[in-house]
Amino acid sequence: MSLTLSSPHSLILHAHAHFSPSPxxxxxxxxxxxxxxxxxxxxxxxxxxxxxxxxxxxxTVWTQAPLSEVEPAAESLFHITVNISDAPDLATSHTRAGQYLQLRVPDAPKPSFLAIASPPKLATSRGVFEFLVKSVEGSTAEALCALKKGDVVELSQVMGNGFDISRVDPPENFNTILIFATGSGISPIRSLVESGFGAGKRSDVRLYYGARNLQRLAYQDRFKDWESSGVKIVPVLSQPDASWTGESGYVQAAFTRAKQISNPLSTGVVLSGQKQMAEEITSILVADGVSVEKILKNF
Missing domain, CATH: 1.10.287 (Helix Hairpins)
Incomplete structure (x- = not known):
């Protein structure tokens, strides 16, 4: 879900964000x-x-941990699993969906910032962190995606406040939750959905998920489970093939066509993706009466 940093107030964290902070x-x-x-x-x-x-x-405190899985997740996207069973303190530090960390790869000059795709409970029950990583040429992420099972990487402490769902609770007071994600920005959204946030107790939970085409749409094998938990998934393809009959164009345009917000004061929003998308969605919703305090980002 890619991550953009222009100021402390304009950070939208994506799973494959490749900042270049000096270590x-x-x-x-x-x-x-x-x-x-x-x-x-x-x-x-x-x-x-x-x-x-x-x-x-x-x-920064770095913890060495081996990879237990490196598999394609979609076009240019990889599912990466890191075994942290020997680092229980690191595992328990992941407490909220939307948190992230830095990851270093041998011989790569700079770390990558990666949102944790797995829900916090997976870290404690199975001793793993899972990531959805976009392989970008010349980046640390590309080097990471080229590694094999058993290769060792280094992880920083878990960072960020994640998605503060308490701001849109209890569910009966916030019946509508609108979730927007683009590209690998779906990574922390997976963590949120699979952590559980009372979707089944709310009357209208929609996930607008934008990608270039079906080949770049990750987690399609999880959609059925997500929908059974109460999340309606609306894929939006910007460059679909001729057989596509669903929503097309950009996420913000698809949402504008649908809207259907019954009560702005009982609406919560979650954003993870491109900066332009996040800014435009925010403008649209605030103009419609949604409180900016109820628009959640993962930082």
Whole structure:
């Protein structure tokens, strides 16, 4: 569900987000460090102390774990399972759908930020994290998707607040939940749906899931189970073939055609996907009277 970062208030996390944060020294720290080192009054011991303090700012704790599954999930998408049975503290730190972590691959220069696709209960019951990863040429994700079962990767701590479903509870007060996902942004949505959020107790739960074509639509084998839990799935294909009879175009256009919101004040929203989609959906819903406080994102 891809992930975009332009400011702390415009982050939409996708499962294959490939940020490039330095795992070492932040840029502002480097600038200050450069100015300090130019100061001729500092002796060698003082300069070493400054460098050491800057390096210590990287507080990420990395846990090694083997891959237990690397399988195609859809066109350009891979289902990745990491065995964390030897890291119980890491497993129990996944407490809410929508959380994410960093993953490092040997010989890849930078980590990838990946949303956890499996529900939290899977980490504690089976000792695994599952991910839906888009293989992007030249990225850490591509290197990850090329690995095999048994290969070892490194995981950071679990991050983020995830989807705060408490903001759209209890179910009887929020009968309508609209969920929007594009591409691999469906990853944290899978975690949400399979975690359970009272979909069966709500009268109208819709998942608008956008992809280029059916070949790029992941988790089709799970749709039946999702619908049995109370989630109506609306696939939206932007470039379907001639045999497609469902919704086409972009997610926001498909939703605009349907709308059908019975009461904006009892409507909750979940967003995971492209920034433009998220912004346009937000504008449409807020204009219709949906509270911005009831529009949930996974960060």
């Amino acid at each position: 070492f020294i932040p840029i502002p720290t480097l600038r200050r460090l450069h100015l300090n080192l130019r100061n001729h009054h500092l002796n060698r011991r003082q300069r070493i102390s400054i460098v050491s303090a800057a390096v210590r700012q990287d507080t």
